[in-house]
Each structure stands twice: as structure tokens, then as C-alpha cells.
Amino acid sequence: MADLARGGFAALDPCVHCGFCLPACPTYLATGDESDSPRGRILLMRALERGDLAPDDPALAHHLDVCLGCRGCEPVCPSGVGYGHGLEEARDRLVRRNGLPFRTRAVLRLFRHRWAWRTAFGIGRWIRGAGVARAVAGPGRIGFLAGMLEATRPSSDGHQPASAAVTRGTVALFRGCVMEGLFDHVHGATRRTLETNGYRVIEPESQVCCGALHAHAGDREGARALGRVNLVALIGRADYIVVNSAGCGALLKELGPLLGTEEAARLAASTRDVTELLAAAGPRPGAAIGKDVCYDAPCHLQHAQGVHREALQVLRAIEGLSPRLLPGFDRCCGAAGIYGVLQPEMSRAVLEAKILAIASADPVPDLVATGNPGCLMQIGAGLIAAGLPTTVAHPVELLDWSYRNAGFYR
Numbered sequence: 001m002a003d004l005a006r007g008g009f010a011a012l013d014p015c016v017h018c019g020f021c022l023p024a025c026p027t028y029l030a031t032g033d034e035s036d037s038p039r040g041r042i043l044l045m046r047a048l049e050r051g052d053l054a055p056d057d058p059a060l061a062h063h064l065d066v067c068l069g070c071r072g073c074e075p076v077c078p079s080g081v082g083y084g085h086g087l088e089e090a091r092d093r094l095v096r097r098n099g100l101p102f103r104t105r106a107v108l109r110l111f112r113h114r115w116a117w118r119t120a121f122g123i124g125r126w127i128r129g130a131g132v133a134r135a136v137a138g139p140g141r142i143g144f145l146a147g148m149l150e151a152t153r154p155s156s157d158g159h160q161p162a163s164a165a166v167t168r169g170t171v172a173l174f175r176g177c178v179m180e181g182l183f184d185h186v187h188g189a190t191r192r193t194l195e196t197n198g199y200r201v202i203e204p205e206s207q208v209c210c211g212a213l214h215a216h217a218g219d220r221e222g223a224r225a226l227g228r229v230n231l232v233a234l235i236g237r238a239d240y241i242v243v244n245s246a247g248c249g250a251l252l253k254e255l256g257p258l259l260g261t262e263e264a265a266r267l268a269a270s271t272r273d274v275t276e277l278l279a280a281a282g283p284r285p286g287a288a289i290g291k292d293v294c295y296d297a298p299c300h301l302q303h304a305q306g307v308h309r310e311a312l313q314v315l316r317a318i319e320g321l322s323p324r325l326l327p328g329f330d331r332c333c334g335a336a337g338i339y340g341v342l343q344p345e346m347s348r349a350v351l352e353a354k355i356l357a358i359a360s361a362d363p364v365p366d367l368v369a370t371g372n373p374g375c376l377m378q379i380g381a382g383l384i385a386a387g388l389p390t391t392v393a394h395p396v397e398l399l400d401w402s403y404r405n406a407g408f409y410r
């Protein structure tokens with residue numbers, strides 16, 4: 001009972017303050033301030049739980065707000081501290097006591113209503129299609145936002161549907177909000193590559209945003225409300241729920257504890273990242289695409305879902321492609337959901353290290369592959385701002401391209 005009242009704070013108990021996590025923390029590397037490190041934030045969260053710090057303490061709120069929630073500190077921790085659970089608990093308590101700041105509330109409200117984000121992304125697609133994003137993209141604040149939009153452009157077009165025998169069961173594609181609004185081409189690639197590997201793909205109606213943005217910002221009620229709608233839309237519809245956005249996949253895999261029902265736990269257990277399903281199928285080898293590719297691991301795929309090998313396996317199915325891992329490939333790029341909107345300076349400071357690693361690679365890669373919309377937009381905009389020729393793509397886009405070159409599509 002005592003542990004239930006403590007919620008996610010219990011996951012912080014194993015911390016012995018050794019500090020092994022400090023060099024893995026992008027915000028600590030950016031500021032050098034112990035309070036911006038996992039160890040420092042754990043001390044703050046413990047003080048919050050004990051009541052030594054009040055929930056409206058401005059320094060407490062600042063250092064927790066600046067945390068990316070990337071969970072890069074978890075795999076390097078020898079004591080197995082569940083930092084992410086502690087952070088969610090702390091943010092939930094702060095939000096319940098202080099409410100959400102106006103800007104956060106405004107952004108999250110947009111994602112609560114399908115008509116609202118569909119309208120917003122429709123405008124975004126128009127700006128992208130008219131070439132405005134490309135013309136304006138650059139290093140300044142507006143240029144960076146335009147670069148983020150430009151980075152959502154498909155890396156190759158013009159496919160026809162695949163036709164292959166269904167041998168591995170039915171999967172329901174989770175469409176999400178940003179993915180549906182700006183990355184429909186990745187949904188297309190997901191569908192075709194899965195079909196080529198023996199899956200039948202369906203797309204149930206009435207899905208909504210997964211609620212990951214809400215959960216990370218401390219709006220657990222908002223995340224639960226969206227989770228309940230998705231549960232009704234997806235449960236019992238297919239053998240697996242397939243997700244091509246690392247952030248959405250991580251949230252759906254944690255739907256059991258979030259909603260606290262047996263049905264939610266079942267849906268969570270059937271959720272897979274697209275690379276997991278493709279890797280389970282082989283995947284079928286494709287033809288060369290003639291590009292040099294580096295892989296960057298989304299935090300919510302590698303740290304939150306523990307999925308890494310599978311994404312590399314998908315890329316290795318492309319003839320002649322051996323994806324490189326640059327220094328810091330497993331470190332956050334600074335996107336972190338709506339973090340870039342709420343903490344633009346820190347977000348850009350964290351991104352800088354990523355862009356530097358790409359710019360210093362020898363040779364500089366043609367493409368950076370990564371399986372999360374936020375990372376694609378953040379890294380893509382950073383590359384444009386730095387004037388580098390490298391572009392970004394989702395791993396399944398590249399496999400799709402390779403399958404087209406192999407003549408698998410009609």
C-alpha cells in the first residue's frame with residue numbers, strides 16, 4: 001500500500017549516487033550543472049517526495065522541466081534505477097499542484113482533438129508543398145521551424161502497392177497524429193514493406209493521438225483519455241498493433257499501467273515497432289539504394305522499448321548497406337516530444353552535439369536513418385541549418401526504396 005502511494009518514486013530507490021549516469025545525460029553535458037543531471041534530479045525528486053521541497057519551488061520545476069525525459073541515463077545505471085517512472089511521478093505531482101503552463105496547455109489541447117491537428121498539419125503540408133519551407137529553412141528560429149517541416153518531405157516517391165501472400169498474420173497500423181499529418185509516406189512504406197514480408201495490414205478508423213506528448217508533459221489524465229479511445233479503436237482487431245513512431249510505440253507499450261485494465265495490458269503486449277515485425281520476418285532482402293547511411297537511435301525506441309538490433313537488421317536487408325553508428329548515436333537529439341517548443345534553447349544546445357558528430361564523420365553520410373517523427377524533424381532541421389548535404393529518412397522508407405529497386409512492387 002505504501003508503495004502504491006509512492007507511485008513511480010519507488011523506482012528511484014536503488015540510486016546510490018555513483019554518478020555513472022552523468023556523462024550519458026545530454027542536459028548535464030550542455031550545462032555542467034549537477035541539478036541538470038540524473039543524479040541531481042533524483043535528489044530533487046526525493047526532496048519533493050519527502051516534502052522538503054514544495055511542488056511550487058521554482059528551481060525544482062525548472063530542473064525537472066529541462067529534463068528531456070530521454071531515459072538515456074537508465075541503461076548506463078548499474079543499480080537499475082527506473083528514472084523515467086520517477087520523473088513521470090514527479091511531473092504528475094507538479095501538474096496536479098500547479099497546473100500546466102499556458103503554452104504547454106495550448107499545444108497539448110491541439111493534440112486532444114483530431115480536427116485541430118488535422119487542420120494544423122494540413123496547413124503544414126500546404127506550406128511544404130508550395131516550397132515555402134524549403135525557401136525559408138535555415139539557422140534562425142523561423143528558419144529552424146521551416147527546416148523541421150522541410151525534413152518531413154518523402155525521401156523517394158512513386159510506389160505502387162505490393163502484392164504478396166499473407167503468411168505472418170494481420171497487423172493494425174497505428175496512424176498517430178504527426179505521423180498521419182506529415183509522414184503519410186512512412187505509413188505507405190510501412191504498409192508495403194510489411195505486406196512484402198507476409199503481413200496483412202489494416203488501418204482501423206477512430207484512432208487518435210497516442211497521448212505520449214501529454215504523458216511526458218505530466219498530463220496523465222489527457223494521456224488516459226486518448227488511450228481509452230485508442231483501446232476501443234484497436235483492441236481485438238489484429239494479431240499485432242504496428243507502430244512506426246518510437247514515441248507512440250513506447251506509450252502504447254505502457255498502456256497497461258496507464259489505464260490499469262486487463263484489456264489495456266493485452267493491447268500493450270501486442271504492440272510492436274515496425275522494425276520488430278520486419279526483423280521477425282527476416283526481413284526479405286532488397287536491392288541496393290546507393291546511399292551511405294548512418295543510424296541514429298530514437299530514445300523511445302532504444303531506451304524505452306529496448307529495440308535496437310531490429311532497426312539495424314532492417315537496414316542490413318538493403319543490399320550493400322552497412323549502417324554506421326556515429327559517436328552519440330544513442331544520445332537524445334533534443335526533440336523529445338514538444339520539448340523543442342517549450343525549451344528551444346536547450347533543445348538546440350543538445351542537437352548541436354548530434355550535428356557535430358554527423359559533420360565530423362568521414363565520410364559525411366548521405367542519409368541519417370531514425371524511426372521517430374520528432375527526431376526526423378529535429379535532426380533534419382539541424383542538418384539544413386548547418387548547411388550539410390545529409391538528409392533524414394525512416395528506416396522503412398529506405399527498405400521500401402530498396403524493395404522498389406528490387407522490382408517487388410507492381
Ligand code: SF4
Nearest residue numbers: 015016018019021077
Ligand atoms: S541513477 Fe544510477 S548511475 Fe546515476 S547516480 Fe544513481 S545509481 Fe548511479
Ligand code: SF4
Nearest residue numbers: 025067068070071073
Ligand atoms: S532522462 Fe535524459 S535528460 Fe533527463 S536526466 Fe536522464 S539522461 Fe538526462
